[in-house]
Amino acid sequence: ATIVKVDAETLEVIDEYVPREREPDAPPPPLGVSGAYSMIDVDNHFIVARGRAVEVFADEVAGDRGSRIALVRRFTLPDAVFCGVGDAIVGITMTYDGRVAVATGRGVVASVPRQPAQMLPENLVAYSINDRALCDTPDAELEETSNSIAADENGGIYVVTSEAMYRFDGDSTSLALAWRAEYQAGGGGGGVRLGAGSGSTPTLMGTAPTDDRFVVFTDGQELMHLVLMWRDDVPTDWEPIAEGRDPRIACEIPITFGADGATESLSTQ
Numbered sequence: 001a002t003i004v005k006v007d008a009e010t011l012e013v014i015d016e017y018v019p020r021e022r023e024p025d026a027p028p029p030p031l032g033v034s035g036a037y038s039m040i041d042v043d044n045h046f047i048v049a050r051g052r053a054v055e056v057f058a059d060e061v062a063g064d065r066g067s068r069i070a071l072v073r074r075f076t077l078p079d080a081v082f083c084g085v086g087d088a089i090v091g092i093t094m095t096y097d098g099r100v101a102v103a104t105g106r107g108v109v110a111s112v113p114r115q116p117a118q119m120l121p122e123n124l125v126a127y128s129i130n131d132r133a134l135c136d137t138p139d140a141e142l143e144e145t146s147n148s149i150a151a152d153e154n155g156g157i158y159v160v161t162s163e164a165m166y167r168f169d170g171d172s173t174s175l176a177l178a179w180r181a182e183y184q185a186g187g188g189g190g191g192v193r194l195g196a197g198s199g200s201t202p203t204l205m206g207t208a209p210t211d212d213r214f215v216v217f218t219d220g221q222e223l224m225h226l227v228l229m230w231r232d233d234v235p236t237d238w239e240p241i242a243e244g245r246d247p248r249i250a251c252e253i254p255i256t257f258g259a260d261g262a263t264e265s266l267s268t269q
Helices: none
Strands: 003-006 013-017 038-040 046-050 053-059 069-076 089-094 099-104 108-113 125-128 156-160 164-170 175-182 203-205 214-218 225-230 249-254
Touching (some): 038 089, 046 089, 053 089, 108 175, 164 214
Antiparallel strands (some): 046 053, 053 069, 108 125, 164 175, 214 225
């Protein structure tokens, strides 16, 4: 679990931050997909979620890109936020109002201010997709997340699980479910896919006032499809694409990667 800073012009390594070498009580490296997603904010903070913590790194000397890497904050989310002892953070994104939003592998969505000093339990808001009573139940059928997440300019946070696409509406005081729509999740993972269902982070389409606004992702069918769902209210005259399908689905496009007659395809997270 190493953080590396590389010179963009020469590609030379400026510094490597290895927690076990610089911290007397460094946490163990995270397992699985946790830590795969990261971002940089306007203050040149490198923010990554690993295990059960949000970590913030920066230049040791502010404004000097040639300086060593410094750990600014490691905010470990309270155990009560997670869905059971085996849960960990997977996805991460920045909201338009300046919060770090995360999603865990067992379907907990949470957000906290991006400012390191404000990353405190009292500033955390969270929502659990799964019934918390089932979180530590062996063989419980829990919805799982194995991709990152997306956020729009209206406070919407989009999370795809092994069964459905979700939109949550949030701010600094609350996080609420706006809608849930099931998709063709398929029979599970395999190949390069790290979890059941979708193998892609949600992508948002539509920015101009006259645009249709969609959240786009790939599903888990044997022949994977690109799925477009209405982000906001479903048009009143819209008919479902097929009997029994959620009306929020605008269309499904088979992905063959240019192979005529393809019957199987999938994408990685």
